[in-house]
Amino acid sequence: DTGVSQDPRHKITKRGQNVTFRCDPISEHNRLYWYRQTLGQGPEFLTYFQNEAQLEKSRLLSDRFSAERPKGSFSTLEIQRTEQGDSAMYLCASSLVGGVNTEAFFGQGTRLTVV
Amino acid sequence: AQSVTQLDSQVPVFEEAPVELRCNYSSSVSVYLFWYVQYPNQGLQLLLKYLSGSTLVESINGFEAEFNKSQTSFHLRKPSVHISDTAEYFCAVTRIQGAQKLVFGQGTRLTINP
Numbered sequence: 001d002t003g004v005s006q007d008p009r010h011k012i013t014k015r016g017q018n019v020t021f022r023c024d025p026i027s028e029h030n031r032l033y034w035y036r037q038t039l040g041q042g043p044e045f046l047t048y049f050q051n052e053a054q055l056e057k058s059r060l061l062s063d064r065f066s067a068e069r070p071k072g073s074f075s076t077l078e079i080q081r082t083e084q085g086d087s088a089m090y091l092c093a094s095s096l097v098g099g100v101n102t103e104a105f106f107g108q109g110t111r112l113t114v115v
Numbered sequence: 116a117q118s119v120t121q122l123d124s125q126v127p128v129f130e131e132a133p134v135e136l137r138c139n140y141s142s143s144v145s146v147y148l149f150w151y152v153q154y155p156n157q158g159l160q161l162l163l164k165y166l167s168g169s170t171l172v173e174s175i176n177g178f179e180a181e182f183n184k185s186q187t188s189f190h191l192r193k194p195s196v197h198i199s200d201t202a203e204y205f206c207a208v209t210r211i212q213g214a215q216k217l218v219f220g221q222g223t224r225l226t227i228n229p
Contacts, residue, residue: 004158006158031215033216033217035217040124040221040222041221041222042119042121042205042207042219042220042221042222043159043205043217043219044219045216045217045218048214048216055214056214056216091158091159093159093217095215097215103161103164104161104215104217105161106151106158106159106160107158108156108157108158109157109158111156
């Protein structure tokens with residue numbers, strides 16, 4: 001296992017279409033986070049999972065957004081009826097909570113462009 | 116709630132010159148502190164972190180940061196930069212307990228000129 005992987009790396013979609021992103025965390029990690037990063041800004045927290053349970057959602061996560069982590073392994077983030085304001089880099093991170101070191105490992109992100 | 120302020124959005128320096136990237140944070144509870152680096156079209160990589168103990172922490176590539184609790188700062192320094200250090204640098208904090216979600220600053224773009 002070489003780290004957190006995200007798919008696709010890039011996605012161009014027309015406004016109004018649905019898109020789904022996938023994140024595969026480091027295999028033994030029990031926490032998985034989604035962040036959104038717009039141009040010139042730092043990443044902003046969207047939601048996180050502890051195993052398969054979604055424990056917190058940011059106010060940034062409108063009703064058009066849904067995330068799942070069905071078996072406590074990979075996660076998907078779906079955006080329905082995309083808007084131009086959804087254009088951003090979507091970052092996934094994972095960590096192992098309960099150990100001595102607290103460190104989140106990030107994937108390379110999925111860059112979404114809504115045209 | 117936590118917040119992070121990176122005081123400089125862009126820092127241009129010449130190669131082999133020293134650099135300091137400033138970070139101040141606000142929190143009513145104890146936090147862990149991090150610096151992440153982001154190269155173009157890449158995700159974030161952890162550069163260094165402060166969890167506890169010595170307030171001066173170092174990375175393997177020559178960066179260091181000092182946690183100053185009284186000034187609520189965690190500035191990043193390097194005595195001599197290289198072209199390869201060109202990147203965006205993000206300071207972040209997380210609560211020690213709970214969700215441990217990261218709160219990031221807006222980033223500082225470090226540009227190294229030859």
